Structures are given as structure tokens and as C-alpha cells.
Amino acid sequence: METPVKAVPPVAPEAGALPGEAHAPFHTPDAEAPAGISRRGLLTYALSAPVLTVAAGFAAPRDAEAALPLTPPDTVDFFDLGDAVTLTSLPTMPLVRLSVGKNGRVAFELPRAESGQGISTALAMMIAEELDVPLNMVDVTLSDARPELLVNQLTGGSTTIRSFAGVLPLMAAQARARLLEAAARQWGLSASSLNTANGHVLASDGRKAAYATLTLAASLIPAPLNVAPKSAGQYRVVGKAAGRIDALDIVTGRKQFTLDIPVPNAKPTMVRRPPTILGTVVRVNNLGTVKAMPGVIGVCVLPRGGAIVPIPPGVAVMAETFGQAWDAVNALDVTWGAGTIDGESNASITAKLKASLPALGVPPVSIPLLGSVTIDAEFEMAPLSHAPLETDCAIVDVKRDASGNPVFCEIWAGMQTPIAAAQSVAIDLGLPPTAVKAHVITSGGSFGRRLFWDPVQQAAQVSKALGYPCKLMYHRADDMRHGRMRPPQYHRVRATTALGQVALFDHRIASPRLDGRHGFGDLVTAAVGAVPAVFQQTPGNLGVEEFLFKTMVSSPYNFGVSNKLLLPVPIIMNTASYRSVHIQPTRLCEEIMVDELAKALGKDPVAFRLEFLRSPRAIACLKAVAATGQWGKVMPKGFAQGIAVHQETRSYTACLVEIDARPAIAGTGPALVTKAVIAIDVGKPINLSGIDAQVQGALAESISIVLSSGLHVQNGLPLEGSYSQYHFSRNRHYPKDVKVIIMPPNGEAIGGLGEVGLSASSAAIANAYGRATGIKPRKFPLFFPVDFTPFPPGKLPTRLMLPLPA
Template identity: 50%
Template sequence: MLTVAAERSLSALATPTAAAAIPSPPQPANIIDIGEIVVLATRPTAAIGFQIRVNEDGTVDVSMPREEVGQGLSTVAAMLVAEEMDVPLGKVRISLADARPELLFNQLTGASSGVRSIYHPARATAAAARARLLEVAARRWGVSRDELTVADGVIRARDGRTTTYGDVTKEAARADLPELKVKPKTKNRSRYIGKPAKRVDGRKIVTGANTYTLDVDVPGAKPCIVRRPPTISGTVRSVRNVGAVKRMPGVVAVTTIPSGVAVVADTFDYALNAVNALDVDWGPGSIDNLSDENVRAKLRAMAPKLDVPEVGVKSIVGEFDFAFATHGAVEMNAAVADVRDGRAEVWAALQAPVVAQEEIARTLGIPMNKVVVHVMPSGGSFGRRLFHEPAVEAALVSKAVGRPVRLLWHRTDDIRHGRVHPAKHHRIQMTYAAGNVVTYQHHVTSVSTDIGHGFGDVLTAKVADIPIAGNASIAQVAFHTMIHCPYNFGVVTETLSEWTLPMHTGSWRSVWSVTTRGVEEVMVDEVAAALGKDPVEFRRRFLKTARQRAVLDKVAEVGQWGKPMPKGCAQGVAVHDESKSCTACLGEADARAPKKPRGTKAVTPVAPALRGN
């Protein structure tokens, strides 16, 4: 509701653009953002990505080449297919495609590209299926396809004859038809797209009926837990009591893999007891001599110096530190693997299944076509499932013990050894004069983010399409195609410098935006206060586009910006623009108990690039 209202309010805006602000030139992300790069990379195989099967009972099965991590992409895909095929939404069933190497870059889920990357391919495939079914019905009745209509999967001729998709599906599958002209629906004919719809998997999720990785029933698969080193990337020198542990109740096998010592047992409880009983001689880790304080000092020292403001120009400087942060998805890392007789079959939640398939094959020393990877839904991700350590570990253990295994990381494993959002330092300077912001400098120094999960390959493949590529690193290209300042702040400079450490990092919730744009909004408040301006009015004056101002106006209206607040309570506001969508947020906080502050309200209108649900 807020999204629609925010969009509709554009035409009603009466306030002129921020003419008095010093215009800032476009940044790379304004020209091409990382989501658009992903879409470009998927185009060569877009026509073969979605696979649709129409069954005789009228249901439609769709194999989606993306991961469902709780973001609702399965629902959007079902809506797109139902829209173009004119079938009830409840008759569309979405499954996640196994790893398909022929898709190249077209089976990556991330970079906020989900809806954008499937929107047109899903619709085109569904429209082609509809056209084929109609053509078969038309030939059966001796009429033109244009004379037929469809509603809820029922095909009707002008003379009143009817049939169903289920009645003609077998004939359509084997018919020798010419290439049919296909044209997806226009927006004004939409029944589902852009309209509210319940999640297609919602009932299964809330009732516990959804099938996640460890719900897969593979005959003979035994629970497995890995004892991991006390330090990051530590190694196993020896296991002093392996014989005693093997004799513990319920223990099936104990084996060493590169990441630790794996115990396979009859239950996870038996496995955990045995893991805790292991006496391991550990080798050193890769960053044993570092601490959070060391890392923070290094990142601060790396930050470039700020420019000296000109005479008569005032400045505000801000420095912000962010610690390493774990992903903390609800579902723990898990995988099921069956590796026997030179073949491997693996089940796991994977955002980059083809990359996982390649690594499993390489690690096991078998051909890639001997590895089958089944993509499972994920109970949350935030970028964590871009990496596939559990799948590789499960495959190694299964091969070593000669039977299928169900491997689980417990929460401590994930916090200590999982992928983390890198520590960062932000150094910012905003200069202002005569009521205007003259310059905005923002230097980000960070422990490097590992993007060796497929997206780095995408950026490398499409580097010629990226305006700032040059000598920039892949990480810098990713940074500049995600980050841009939504305000006219004169000369805008944003940089990224990385420090490579031998530790496990990864993408985490917008990668750089979550901190970079967050601290920018803090600095906007600081400058507004220095100039004696209301935070909403200050933002409104300097925002670049009407869409940005529309979401700001809507959040101020719905959130009742400026209303009287009790002492110790306050409101805050922010605006964000990324991936061709923009949003605003008005939050309220209660700090009357200083040691237990809490957020009490948040209002967030959104103006999306594409509306699915």
C-alpha cells in the first residue's frame, strides 16, 4: 500500500527540484548498477533458464534457476507464470532447479538481482507455453489462435467450445509447430503482477511442512558434525584418542577432513557427544596474531587523508568503525551427500550451485558430470549461501566413510568459522558554505570481501560494460556499481581500499551499502543540525530525484514526522536508493531506560524498480 501511494504521489509533487543545491555528476551506479550487470550476464542463456511443464490435471510445474532464501522469489516467479499463462496462481508449483552448468551465469542468486533477472525470462517462457497450447487447440478446431481466449487454464473459442490446458498438453508437447510469435501481456492487462498475493510457500513454512536440507530423506544417511579448530583456519596435526571416540555409543565413523575432524553417528546427539570428546592436536591458524584492536588500528591507518577545506568553508568530519559480523541465518549451514562408486549426489541450499558443483568435482577428483547438485530452499541467507563449504565437507566425509551423511554446522561453528561481514572503517568529511554542501568525501577501508563465488566471474566477464573498470579491482568495481550518493552534495568522492587477510569473509546484506549508506545518513543529520535545518526538509532540498523525494514525503506523512515525543524518545529518518529502487525509513526509539534502549516503530515506504508482489 505504501509503495503504490509513494509512486502515485509523484504526479502531485508541487515543490520544485533542489535548484539551489550544487549538482553532483552521475556516479557509476547511476549509469549501470551491479544488478544490471548480472542481468546482462544472464542474457545469453535467458531463453533456456526456466523450464515449464503443464500437467494433465491443469497444474503447472516450474523449475526456477534461482535460490529461494526466504526473499519470496518463488512467489514472484509463480505470479509471472500464472499471469502469462492465464492460470490460477494456486495451480503453479515452483521447484528449484538442480545445478545446470549450461546456464553459465544464469543460476546465481544475489546482488539484489532476483526479480530483475527472472522478470522477462519467466514471462517469455510462460507466454511461449501458452502460445503453443493455444496453437494446438486452434488447429484441433480449425480456427485461428487469435480467435481463442483463456481464463483459469480453460481455452474458449468464439462459438462456445472449450477445452483445458490439461486436455491439450500431451499433443502440444509432441506437435511439430513453426516458431510462434509471442508477446507478453501489457501492464494494463495484469491480473497478478503488481497486485498483493500470499506467499506460495507461506503455509508450508509456518506449519513446518517446508522441506529444507536436513529434511531430505536419503536412505542410510547418518548425522555428521565436525570438530573445528579453536582458531580461524587451524589445522589438524593428530587425534590423540580416535580409538576411544570410535567406541563411544552410536558412533559410526571418525575421519579427518581439511576443516577438522568429522564424526558420523546414529544421531546428532551421539555425534555432538563424540565431537566434544575428541582430543585433537591443532596446528596454528592463519590470523592467530591478530585481534579486533589490531584490525581496527590497521584500517584506520589505511584511510586516506581528508582534503583541507578552503578558507571560509566549514566542515564536519566523522569516523566510524564496524566490527566483523556473522550472517546468523535461522537455518544453520547443512548439506546431505552421497558419494559412492565415482559419483556424487549432494543436497544443499546454494546461491551459486554451478560453482559448488565445480568445486565438489575438483575436490573429489571426479568429472563434473558425475556430480549432481540439488538446490534446497534456505531458511535465510543474507549472502551466506553464496559459499558452499558444508556441501564440500559433506561430500568429503561421505567419500571417506563410504556412505551418505547429513552434515550440520552448529551455531558456534557458524559464528567462529563461518563467513563474516568484513570489519570496516569509514572516514567522512562534508564541507558546506552559504547553506550548501560543497563537497562530500567518503573513504572506506575494509578487510577484503571474498567474492570468489561466481559474482566475481560475472564482473570479470562484463568488465567492458562497466564505466569505471580501468585498473580497478573486482571488489572496487562491485563497490562502485552498488554505492552512490542520492544527494546533490557538489563534488562527491567515494573510495574503497581493502586489506586482504587469510580468513573467511563474504557478502552480507547489501555488502557495502549497509555500512556506507548508513553512516552517510548519520552525517546528513550532522550537517542539517549544523545548519539549523529540519532533517526531513534538509534531505528534501538536496535529494536528486522526484522518486526519492516522494518516498521521503510519504514516510514523513505516514510516520507523523515532528509529532511531540516524550522526553527520552525520538524520531529519526533516512533515505536510500539502490538497485533502481528507493526507500525511506522513519524510526522511533525509546531511551528512557538508557541501558535498554529500544526501537518502537518503523515506517518504510518503497518505490521499487519492478513490482512483482
């Protein structure tokens, strides 16, 4: 797989170039030019790529400033979720712990969750840069829940690096200054005459002192106030490629995830769940029989109630082994009560969503010759499973007094909101907040799933009832069917042009309510989202969801009078944020509309975008992928290119893909992405390797959710219960030819990364599919058969017993 990780080197701009533009690798295409471009013009375009000059015949006749300005301006242009998290985290940042130990190693307690996104490595690189230590001398551990941090322990929205970018380098620089001052006092020199390198303080006369010998003296020196972090020109670590600091532990099995934690006497536990979403337990009919099964320790009906969010319903079985728990769970005979969407299916839910959206009214008359065109489109999105490699799980130990009353609780789990989790469990158990200790464990994937603490709630109740530490694990079928999902959506869009300008863009979205009752990760903002507590579709949660929508969803184009309206519908399902939850489907629809507008006006899709893009950074990304990916080359029948551009969390990206749609045309399977070129501008790159990994991960996700992955809800329950049924892309679906262009630092602040890579790549795939097949993409995923036999609802799959080798 070709995956170069590099920043595009800056060059002197050519005539007509935008500030900050840079050249990208380009190979002269041996195909026809895009529509409206002569071969000679294309050659000029190639040689100047990604700067598209007027002489090439490719540049738009006017730039975006001449287009009708976006009205009203996007909220995120002035304030987005990352700004909100950064500002609210700032007051408690002085409480975050960074230290240099007596062994010379640097320790940083990160009050965020690491789930494979690489934030630990990126932050360690910032620290290594400022302290002049090797990266392998920085230890990043995940902080336990610390209520004193207030809202400064939420992981989500691609906000972690942005939140720490302004404070962590300063903290490390202050630590370095104290070490310099300690050495200066020891040697009778001025601190300004000393330097640091490789974990040592150096004097010009050749003396040096290891940090380990200076930490005690440095700890007695007040933090200086006049210290500034390094300038970009001094960087030796930041902006380079680095492997993950925990990679060796992961691949050698030394890394401990939740179920690896050796909590003494923790007992394996699994749960029998209802046959429909959020069904209730009426009674267990064979309790004595199940309790008598081999290895079974106890059976616990999970109680109703729960602070902030309800405790998920079910009947838990604790046993000596997970196999015994699994067998006992399937042996349970339970009478179930109704769930919240009994009898519903994808089709019926979609119909309700569609009916909830107000009509767009009578469309204006289209006169293409005068540049007046109106395009109406409606889009359907199936619900999605987060499908992390590690299913939901938790270990909880509730200590009881002689009377059986809880006195202390200890939690081990992957948690994006550990403060809210610990404090809500304290309420559930009737404990003071100080009697609950929560350890944040690295998780094997999350994508927003672990913003909620469902397994922690259940494990706490089981441990309280049965008297043992509870090691609770969701089966994969539980995870997909009863875990939280990205809700289905229905989009209605109208775009109207006048005299070649996009004058109106109206986008309306209906979705079952997105559960946002985690708030900013603390009990107070979570409680605000849960008011009033007797309703699932609370006014408080509606406010949280609308806030997230307004501070995350944006458009990169000057499309005149624009409207994006989210209408949550009170359909009660298990929902949670999913990587770019509202943004990806909204921008997917918009980028499809952009391609269709360009076609209706007889314009090349790249030229059309360049005409209306609002940001030079977005333009630079688009030009880079168009050049490197040889946009417009002739392709065989059934093949096509697709392109899209996106902005999110102060970052910009563009993607060009090539697709083989022959399997889709023949009806034998999903289309295949054969090539991808992605440009990403995060303002200030930290770890080039980490950026590349995140962008490629987003591409894999886009391939999945656009082409093949989704949940079929039928009779109130998703049919999918395993990776063999939920068609996430495999290695064979991932292109062998992938180029990631990391745009160089441009003086802008650090932007987000984890979610920004999804929208452009998913839209480029959809647009390529439309060009290859002639079919307008409207329902996602595009290939969505039920080609499997579902597991019986309300039961786990039968456990496969393999014979032991002789």
C-alpha cells in the first residue's frame, strides 16, 4: 500500500497563486481533459499544479468573493464546539499534572480517553519538544476521574489537541525553565547561559546534569511567568512522523484493556437482553434452574432507574467463566415487556422522519440557459453501529458493609466522560461522590460510543446485588443490537441558482433524537440535558443536540441564503454521537448536490467548487488532490472519479477517489474504491504518522458507511449481530493506492483531526458512484442486502464449542 506521509514543501508562489499554496506531486495524465479544458490547457494546469491559472482554462471566471456570500454566516466561523471545550477547560488546566521524576522520565496524566486515536502520542511529542527529551522518555497515563477538573475531562468532538495546544507546551516550557534554574544555582551560573538536550542541562564549559539529578531542587523553584514555548523554527519533534508510544505494548500483548485488568475475584458477567430495543423485564420464569447451572454464581434482574440516563434493561448472570455465563444467559426463560419501537423497521422509521419534515414549497422555474436551476433531492441514512473492536465492557467493585449496604465503589472502564459516570453511579448506589473511584482504561475503539457509561451502570448494580466485583462484557450481538447507534436520518435539500450563482440552499434534516445527556462530561451539564428526568426526549437534551449541530456543522461554500435545519423526532432509540455524527451525513448530501449543480450548469465539478469555496485553505486542498489524482482522466466504462472538499473543527480536507462500480452495476456486491488521494490541512501538524493514520481510518470508515454498512431494524431490533452480518469494509475493500498529502504549517492554530477526514472521503465515494453508474446516490449504504440469517431476537448466538487438540 502506497501511503507516503509527508508535508508538501512550500515553494515560491506563482502568479495568481494563493498565499500558503504549495505544490503536490503530479503525473501528467494520459487521458482526456475535464469538460471545458483543452489538452494544452490541461498540460498548463498540470505543470502549475496545484495552482490553477487562468491560462489553463480551468480557473473559475470569478473567485468565491464574487459569489453570493453565505447568509447568514455559519456559526462555526466564529465559535465552534472546539472553542467551547477549550474555553471551559481552561480554568482547571493548572490542575493537570505534568512532572519530571527522579528517574528523569517525564510523566503526564492525561484527563482524556485514549481509544486508538493517538492523542497520547501527539501530546507526548509536544512535551518532548519543549523539554528536550527523547520521546521514549515521556510517559502518558490516563487520569482517573477527577471531579475537580469540572468539564475538563470530556473526550469528544476532535477537541483534545486543540484544548491542550495552548497550555501543554507552556507547562513543559515552565518545567524546563525550572530545571535550568536549578542547574544554574548549583553551578553559580546564569540560567540564560545554559541549554538543554536529551534530558540534560548543558553548560558552555562542558558540564552537564541529567534532569534526574535536578528534579528535587527544581520542585522548590516557583514556576516562572515569563517563559514562552519554542517557535516553529526550533521544532525537532513536532511536525515529524513518530510511531505510537504504546504501539509495542499493543502488538506484544502487554497493553491492558478493561477486561485485562487483574481485579482480584472479579467474576465474568453477561446479560440476557430484551427481544426489542429498551424492552422491560416482567419476570424470570426459571430462576432456580439457571442458578443451579455449572459455575453460576448469581442472577440479577437489572433494576429500573438510573441517574442522568436509564440503566439498560436485562437479566445479568455472573459465573466463574464467560462461557458458563453465556450458557446460563441463553438458558434463561424471561417474560418481556414492550420496548420503545416495537414493530418498527427502517422503512417505518424513515416514513416518520420524512413526514416530520416541512415541505420545501413550489420550486422556482428552472431556466438552464440563463443559469437558473433548481434541484430537489431527498436522502436516507440507515442507522449505524459504532462497531469498535472492543465491545462495551466494565469492571466494577462495590464494597458493602455487614448489612449489605454499599460503602465504596471502584470502576475500571474506557470512559469518555468519567466524571459524569462516577458521579451518576454514586447517585445510583446512594453513595457520596467521594466514595466512587473511576479508572479510565485505554479502549479498543470508541467513535463516540463511550461518551455513555452503560456497562458501568449495569456492572455496578450486579456487583451491589451479588457481592463480587463484576467483570461485565457485552457480546458482539449485544453491542450491535442493544448498544448505542448513530440514529437514522432523512434529508430534504433544495438548491437554486440564479444567473449562474447559487442563490438559495435549503437543507432540512430529521432524525430520532441524539442522546446528548452526557453534557460536557460532568454531572451538572449532564443533568441539564436530562431535565426533566421522566422523559427520554427532554427539552434539555434537545438544547444540547441543537447546540452540537450549530457548533459543528458548516459549509465551505458561498451559497447565498443558506439554511440548515435539524428537526429531532421523538422516536426513542439507543443513540449516541458517532464520529462526525450530524456533520458527515449533512455534508455528504451537500457535496452530492454540488456535483449535481455543476452538471446542471455544464461545469466541471472541480471548477465549480473553486468558484464558490470560501477559504483559501479549502481551495489549496482541493487543488492538491485534483493535481495529484489526475482529475478528469478518461476511465473505462463502470469506473469513475469522484471528488469532494470539507471543513470541520478549524481543519480542511479534500479527497479524490477512483471507483470500480461494476459489482454494483451487476448487483453482485458493493462498488470498490481502487484509489484515493487525500489532502489534509490541520493548521499545525504535530505527528505526521498519526495524521496519516487518522485520515486513512476515516477513509476505511467512509468506504463502509457509504457502500455497505448499516443496521436493518426489523420488529424493533437491529438484525445485525456480528461482523459477518454488519458489513464493515475488509482489507480487500480498501484501495492499494492511497496518497495522503499533509499540508504544511500555515500559521493557523491547530485544528481537529479525528472527525474531519470522514465527510470529504464519503462524499467523493458517493460522487464517483454516481458518475460511474449514472444513478443518483440517495439511500445509504448503497449496497444493503440482508444476506445472512439473523440470530434469534432476545438470545445470544449459540456458543461454538471447539474440541481441544489431542
